[in-house]
Amino acid sequence: MDKIFIIFLLTYIVIALGQPPLFRIDRAGAAIIGASLMILTGSISEWDAFTAIDYKTLIILFGMMIVVANLRLSGFFNIVMGFIIKKINHPKTFLKWLIVISGILSAFFVNDTVCLMFTPFLLSICRNLNLNPKPFLIALCMSSNIGSVATLTGNPQNIIIGNAGNLSYSTFFIKMFPVSIAGFLILYITIFLFYKEDFKKDISVKTSFKIRYNRALTLKTLIVTSFVILFFMIGFPMELVALGAGCFLLITRRIKPEKVYALIDFRLLVFFTGLFIVIKSLELSPFATNILEKVGSLSISNLWFLTIVSGILSNIVSNVPAVLIIKSFLSRGDEIHWLILALSSTFAGNITILGSIANIIVVEGASHRVKISFWEYTKVGFFVTFLTIFLGTFILLFENKLFSF
Numbered sequence: 001m002d003k004i005f006i007i008f009l010l011t012y013i014v015i016a017l018g019q020p021p022l023f024r025i026d027r028a029g030a031a032i033i034g035a036s037l038m039i040l041t042g043s044i045s046e047w048d049a050f051t052a053i054d055y056k057t058l059i060i061l062f063g064m065m066i067v068v069a070n071l072r073l074s075g076f077f078n079i080v081m082g083f084i085i086k087k088i089n090h091p092k093t094f095l096k097w098l099i100v101i102s103g104i105l106s107a108f109f110v111n112d113t114v115c116l117m118f119t120p121f122l123l124s125i126c127r128n129l130n131l132n133p134k135p136f137l138i139a140l141c142m143s144s145n146i147g148s149v150a151t152l153t154g155n156p157q158n159i160i161i162g163n164a165g166n167l168s169y170s171t172f173f174i175k176m177f178p179v180s181i182a183g184f185l186i187l188y189i190t191i192f193l194f195y196k197e198d199f200k201k202d203i204s205v206k207t208s209f210k211i212r213y214n215r216a217l218t219l220k221t222l223i224v225t226s227f228v229i230l231f232f233m234i235g236f237p238m239e240l241v242a243l244g245a246g247c248f249l250l251i252t253r254r255i256k257p258e259k260v261y262a263l264i265d266f267r268l269l270v271f272f273t274g275l276f277i278v279i280k281s282l283e284l285s286p287f288a289t290n291i292l293e294k295v296g297s298l299s300i301s302n303l304w305f306l307t308i309v310s311g312i313l314s315n316i317v318s319n320v321p322a323v324l325i326i327k328s329f330l331s332r333g334d335e336i337h338w339l340i341l342a343l344s345s346t347f348a349g350n351i352t353i354l355g356s357i358a359n360i361i362v363v364e365g366a367s368h369r370v371k372i373s374f375w376e377y378t379k380v381g382f383f384v385t386f387l388t389i390f391l392g393t394f395i396l397l398f399e400n401k402l403f404s405f
Contacts, residue, residue, distance in 0.1 A: 004043045004285040007034055011278050016317045018354075027318075028267045031274025038281040052280030053273055056239040057159045061269060063242025064153055067228065068109045069263035070221040070249045075213025077117040080105065082211040091131060091199045095191060098122075099139055099184050103147025106358075107154045107180065108229060111144035112265075115358045119365035133370050135195040138377060139187060141359045142350045142384055146183035149346040149392075150176045152238065156268070157323040157345050162238070164327045165338030169232040175339060175399050179392040183347070186387045194380050217254055224249055272320070279324045306337060307344045307393050311385075314348035315355055336400045343392045351385040353377045 011034030014020050015027050025033070038044045044052070071077065084101060088094045098118075105114045118140055126133035148154030152162035152172050162172065192199055224245050231241045250257060306326075313322040323345050330337050349356030353363050353374055363372050 002285060003041055004038065004281055007037045007041070007043065008278055008282045010034070012317050012321060015321055026267070028271040028274070031271045031278060033274075035274040035277035035281075038277055044277065044281040044284060048280065048284065049277045053276045054160065054163060056163050057156075058269055058272060059239040060153065060159050060242045061156060061272070062264070063239070063244070063246035064110065065264045066246030066249055066260060067221065067225055067242070068113050069260045070217065070255070071109065071225070072113065072117065072263060073214075073255055073259060074217035074221050075211070076218050076221065077114075078211050078213050079218070081118070081121045085125065088125070088129070091201065092192065094125075094129075094131075095136065095139060095199070096188060098136060099143040099188055102140055103143040103180065103184055106144040106147035107150040108225070111148040111155060111356075111358045112361055114144050115140060115361045116365070119362050123366055123369050127369075131201075132195070132198045133366065134372055134376070135191050135198055137362055137366050137370070137372060138380055139191050141356075141362045141377075142187050142381070143184065144358045145346055145349045145356055146187060146388060147180055149183070149343055150180040151232075153232070153242075155319075155346060156272070157319045158342050159238075160320065160323055160327070161338050161342045165330070165335065167335065167338055168235055169238065170235070171335075172339070172342075173233070175396065176342065178399075179343060179395050182391050182395060183388040186391065187384055190380060190384050190387070214254065217252075221249060275321060275324055279328070283328050303336065303340055303397065304393070306340050307389060310341050310344040311348040311389060314345045315351055319345040319349055319356065336396065339396050340393060343396065344389055347385055347388045347392060350388070351378065351381045355381070 011030050014025060014030035019026060035049070039046060039049050080101060084094075084097050087097045102114050102118055119137070122136050122140060123133055125131075126136060145155075149158070150173060152158050152167065152169050158172075161167070162169070228241055228245045232238055250260065310322060310326055313325065316322070317325075323341060326341060326345075330341065349359065353359045353372070359377070363377070366372070
């Protein structure tokens with residue numbers, strides 16, 4: 001068996017497991033070890049390994065992480081939570097605003113951060129209002145994934161897809177926003193049907209929530225964020241806009257730099273760097289060349305096949321590694337293929353707790369108060385995933401026909 005394929009296979013097995021037995025190797029470690037082995041065994045040259053790294057994706061991620069870190073430190077998310085509290089007059093109203101706001105925030109900021117900030121807030125609100133927190137926690141997981149599909153910066157795999165497919169931010173948003181809206185509706189109805197009894201009770205207790213935030217830093221960061229989104233929409237290079245925004249926000253007298261750096265997920269950046277090299281090594285191998293020649297590029301008639309394959313693969317090895325594999329087969333594909341890949345790889349993350357990091361953050365963060373079993377999550381996730389992928393794909397195919405005239 002080819003050494004490149006063996007290294008690739010072992011790397012992806014560890015990524016799929018999360019951590020292998022006997023060894024304390026996480027996904028980032030597996031990616032770096034795999035990349036190093038590819039270089040050390042001569043499977044890829046040092047220059048090819050260097051050029052394999054998608055610096056645009058890494059710069060966009062790094063810049064947006066700095067922006068989100070400043071939003072967290074400023075207390076912006078406390079303001080959002082205070083807004084939700086004011087709107088609560090019934091469990092159904094609470095669910096509606098939770099899905100909409102967490103989904104919208106996840107579209108423009110990292111969905112993992114939204115889940116991290118909202119989980120303790122949800123637990124506190126549900127305790128004070130005597131509500132079952134499970135439907136709201138599950139809704140938070142899924143709405144953050146659904147909302148993140150709307151923009152190229154909503155999640156890491158979208159950034160990769162945007163760069164690989166040369167997609168514009170504005171076009172992506174226009175076509176994917178309706179998909180997110182449809183997903184929100186499906187999620188709301190599904191959660192309500194599965195937990196009908198929990199939405200019959202009236203809210204008789206009002207909770208108090210003290211909003212702490214830094215007015216100047218919040219205003220500054222929101223202004224910068226607004227310009228970032230505007231420049232993205234206009235079509236400025238996303239990596240330059242994100243990095244420029246991050247650099248500007250580092251110029252401050254209020255926040256110590258180490259506080260910002262502590263909130264940057266450097267492990268994710270390391271994970272991506274290693275994966276880029278591992279996948280490029282596979283692409284350059286005779287094994288991959290033979291596969292590509294046999295399979296060829298996916299045509300318009302294979303879009304449903306692409307949806308199914310990316311959805312399944314995303315649940316086996318996680319969405320980012322799945323996208324990095326599949327994009328090799330879409331080098332000659334047109335825009336619709338990349339949109340379908342973004343949709344299916346993102347929505348597939350809702351089917352199980354392990355489907356996305358956002359899910360794990362919520363479930364683990366709430367574990368000291370409430371236990372959400374794998375099956376309880378999956379029975380809701382299966383219906384939400386199937387319906388959102390099916391309806392979302394139909395919407396994209398309809399848009400493709402509509403805009404082709």
